[in-house]
Amino acid sequence: MPRLLRFLLLLLFGLALVTGVGYVALTRTTHRWFESDLRARSLFVVTATNQMLARNWEQGREGLMEALEDITRDERVMGVAACSLDGQRLAATSAYPLDYGCRWVLARIEQEGAEANPWTTTEALPGGRVHLSAVTVAAEGKPLGRVLLVHDLSYLERREATTRNLLLVAFFVLSLGAATITMIAERLAFRVWTSELRRALSGEVTRDFKPLVGDVRELARRLASERDREARGGPWNPERLRSTLTTHLEGERVIILANREPYIHEKTPTGVRVQHPASGLVTALEPVMRACSGVWVAHGSGSADKETADARGHVKVPPGEESYSIRRVWLSEAEENGYYYGFSNEGLWPLCHVAHARPVFRAEDWEHYVRVNRKFADAVCEEVDSEDPIILVQDYHFALAPRMIRERLPRATILTFWHIPWPSAERIGICPWREEIISGLLGSSIVGFHTREHCNNFIDAVDTFMESRIDREANAIVQGARRSLVRPYPISIEWPVHWLEELPSVPDCRASVRKELGLSADALLGVGIDRLDYTKGIEERLQAVDELLSRHPEFRDRFTFVQLAAPSRTKIARYRELNDRVEALADEINARWGKGDYRPIILLRAHHEPPTVFRYYRAAELCYVSSLHDGMNLVAKEFVAARDDELGVLVLSQFTGAARDLTEALIVNPYDLGQAGDAMAAALRMSEAEQRERMSSMRRMVSEFNVYRWAGRMLVDAAELRRRERVSGRLSAPAVLARAIGS
Numbered sequence: 173m174p175r176l177l178r179f180l181l182l183l184l185f186g187l188a189l190v191t192g193v194g195y196v197a198l199t200r201t202t203h204r205w206f207e208s209d210l211r212a213r214s215l216f217v218v219t220a221t222n223q224m225l226a227r228n229w230e231q232g233r234e235g236l237m238e239a240l241e242d243i244t245r246d247e248r249v250m251g252v253a254a255c256s257l258d259g260q261r262l263a264a265t266s267a268y269p270l271d272y273g274c275r276w277v278l279a280r281i282e283q284e285g286a287e288a289n290p291w292t293t294t295e296a297l298p299g300g301r302v303h304l305s306a307v308t309v310a311a312e313g314k315p316l317g318r319v320l321l322v323h324d325l326s327y328l329e330r331r332e333a334t335t336r337n338l339l340l341v342a343f344f345v346l347s348l349g350a351a352t353i354t355m356i357a358e359r360l361a362f363r364v365w366t367s368e369l370r371r372a373l374s375g376e377v378t379r380d381f382k383p384l385v386g387d388v389r390e391l392a393r394r395l396a397s398e399r400d401r402e403a404r405g406g407p408w409n410p411e412r413l414r415s416t417l418t419t420h421l422e423g424e425r426v427i428i429l430a431n432r433e434p435y436i437h438e439k440t441p442t443g444v445r446v447q448h449p450a451s452g453l454v455t456a457l458e459p460v461m462r463a464c465s466g467v468w469v470a471h472g473s474g475s476a477d478k479e480t481a482d483a484r485g486h487v488k489v490p491p492g493e494e495s496y497s498i499r500r501v502w503l504s505e506a507e508e509n510g511y512y513y514g515f516s517n518e519g520l521w522p523l524c525h526v527a528h529a530r531p532v533f534r535a536e537d538w539e540h541y542v543r544v545n546r547k548f549a550d551a552v553c554e555e556v557d558s559e560d561p562i563i564l565v566q567d568y569h570f571a572l573a574p575r576m577i578r579e580r581l582p583r584a585t586i587l588t589f590w591h592i593p594w595p596s597a598e599r600i601g602i603c604p605w606r607e608e609i610i611s612g613l614l615g616s617s618i619v620g621f622h623t624r625e626h627c628n629n630f631i632d633a634v635d636t637f638m639e640s641r642i643d644r645e646a647n648a649i650v651q652g653a654r655r656s657l658v659r660p661y662p663i664s665i666e667w668p669v670h671w672l673e674e675l676p677s678v679p680d681c682r683a684s685v686r687k688e689l690g691l692s693a694d695a696l697l698g699v700g701i702d703r704l705d706y707t708k709g710i711e712e713r714l715q716a717v718d719e720l721l722s723r724h725p726e727f728r729d730r731f732t733f734v735q736l737a738a739p740s741r742t743k744i745a746r747y748r749e750l751n752d753r754v755e756a757l758a759d760e761i762n763a764r765w766g767k768g769d770y771r772p773i774i775l776l777r778a779h780h781e782p783p784t785v786f787r788y789y790r791a792a793e794l795c796y797v798s799s800l801h802d803g804m805n806l807v808a809k810e811f812v813a814a815r816d817d818e819l820g821v822l823v824l825s826q827f828t829g830a831a832r833d834l835t836e837a838l839i840v841n842p843y844d845l846g847q848a849g850d851a852m853a854a855a856l857r858m859s860e861a862e863q864r865e866r867m868s869s870m871r872r873m874v875s876e877f878n879v880y881r882w883a884g885r886m887l888v889d890a891a892e893l894r895r896r897e898r899v900s901g902r903l904s905a906p907a908v909l910a911r912a913i914g915s
């Protein structure tokens with residue numbers, strides 16, 4: 173039932189109740205008043221005529237009639253009778269009702285043992301109610317008999333009816349008034365609400381660090397539909413992912429193709445060390461691989477990688493657990509320069525991120541990119557052990573590999589996930605090899621992106637640059653006999669994070685981190701964790717700290733922001749320049765606000781292993797993720813996972829995919845330095861109760877929408893696609909089979 177209608181019904185019910193109770197109370201009171209009035213009047217008239225009555229009492233009817241007629245002159249007196257002490261009727265006026273004879277009245281008085289003078293009662297006659305009183309007539313103090321007076325009460329009933337009608341009218345008028353006022357108030361509230369909504373949609377509300385309404389709506393829709401679907405299968409964890417593989421894909425091994433390997437062996441003066449690279453892709457996929465087993469095909473980039481792998485480049489990982497293998501592919505320096513630094517990171521990376529860096533496209537880089545994609549595609553085909561394997565191709569390093577693999581393994585299920593944003597078709601059009609890139613990706617069974625917006629951009633690019641049919645209803649691209657689905661799969665992290673198992677408590681982390689940074693135990697701490705990349709908005713982040721200290725003086729000398737920055741892609745000039753700029757900026761801000769030992773910014777430029785990173789997350793009052801453009805950003809989700817104390821505030825750029833999932837973060841525009849500074853101040857002032865409310869809600873979100881669900885949903889979609897393709901008979905077509913066997 174609509175809210176307004178419910179409210180109106182309640183209001184009317186309340187009014188009716190008040191009117192009813194009022195009516196009963198009013199009639200009872202007026203009754204009492206009238207009765208005592210009639211009683212007084214009866215006594216008065218009989219007392220006034222007492223002398224005359226007493227004088228003529230002995231003469232009976234002749235003597236008494238005149239006096240009785242006198243009394244009935246009062247228009248409300250229906251009739252009067254005179255009774256002797258033993259109940260004889262001495263005289264009565266003509267209209268005196270026979271029902272109330274002298275004997276009957278005296279019997280009633282005796283029965284009630286009433287002494288009162290007058291004795292009164294109210295009785296019902298067929299024509300209406302009457303009031304009967306018996307007043308004693310006396311001479312020289314001795315009672316002679318009684319005079320009975322019958323008053324007509326019909327006028328009282330008339331008055332009651334008038335009162336009832338008046339109350340009914342009042343009830344209707346009040347109800348109408350209340351309903352009108354409610355509707356007007358509701359209308360006004362609706363207007364205020366719609367103008368708020370309009371304001372929110374136009375983006376004005378982000379000044380208050382609110383999430384975009386569209387994101388909340390999309391999130392609510394997703395949560396509702398997912399919850400229904402998922403409720404049946406229980407929470408997503410490694411076991412459920414494994415059983416999904418068994419049930420839907422007959423327990424096949426999964427082959428991952430990704431440029432970055434999850435374990436890098438590096439030579440150090442003290443021997444070989446295993447490094448976990450700073451990469452969102454690795455953070456997400458490594459737990460999936462541990463759950464599923466299989467092979468991860470990657471570039472062997474560590475200085476001790478060759479010596480720790482076998483002759484074909486295989487190494488069992490994770491160290492000590494050895495649940496899956498890495499197949500390392502070796503690249504020459506020229507190949508790495510052209511494919512990785514050149515085309516991938518100077519071309520595609522700035523092309524896809526709106527971070528104001530110009531993409532550079534060199535023909536020789538492209539040639540390397542094509543050759544290296546083929547090299548990796550071949551390595552994948554060497555690793556498969558069936559004609560229709562499941563292959564997960566990762567990211568912008570391998571846009572061409574899906575088609576290359578498809579040519580050799582037509583029955584393979586190829587899921588390609590693009591971990592970075594996919595920009596507008598206009599922007600993609602800048603790339604001289606845009607058709608080849610899109611066509612390469614369309615070799616996949618499913619192409620996945622973090623958000624629906626990126627999916628739509630991809631479909632637009634296909635529409636603009638390719639010959640194909642777009643099935644908009646199914647979000648699929650049809651080329652000849654092949655279909656590629658385009659789907660959003662927002663990536664996440666493992667839950668619970670295994671690194672947390674070995675970590676000290678939050679108070680211990682707070683104490684140890686403050687100690688190693690040379691801060692007092694009660695210092696306020698902010699943290700930023702990134703690769704040193706221009707898309708992460710690290711300069712804007714430090715400038716926002718500067719704003720915080722200039723606009724909110726109470727945090728000077730108390731607040732320190734520690735930035736853990738892992739050097740990245742340092743062969744590229746733009747990354748080296750960024751490194752220098754960030755260092756200069758930190759020095760400048762420290763010179764402005766530093767005093768004695770106090771420095772507001774601590775820059776730790778080095779690779780930090782996950783246990784250190786998680787210790788810092790747990791030690792901080794706030795974490796600021798300020799990406800200028802980011803497909804998802806898993807640092808935001810890791811911070812949430814690290815805070816099992818449910819405290820700490822996440823300040824999050826609106827230009828990350830994560831801002832769509834973590835709507836309880838303080839959402840900011842990282843370019844608006846004042847807003848970001850204010851958000852950090854709000855975070856530092858936030859009550860523990862509010863921190864808990866926000867953090868627990870985000871923790872629920874990340875725990876439910878974890879990386880096992882991400883992988884599980886992709887695999888289930890892939891299995892469905894395989895089933896449909898089998899049913900349609902395309903997979904068993906002789907030509908296709910012959911091609912597969914021939915390869």
Ligand code: G6P
Nearest residue numbers: 432450451452453567591592740
């Ligand atoms: C982003 C990319 C990943 C990449 C990571 C680290 O998250 O999407 O593919 O692995 O950055 O970059 P790197 O170049 O060091 O692998």
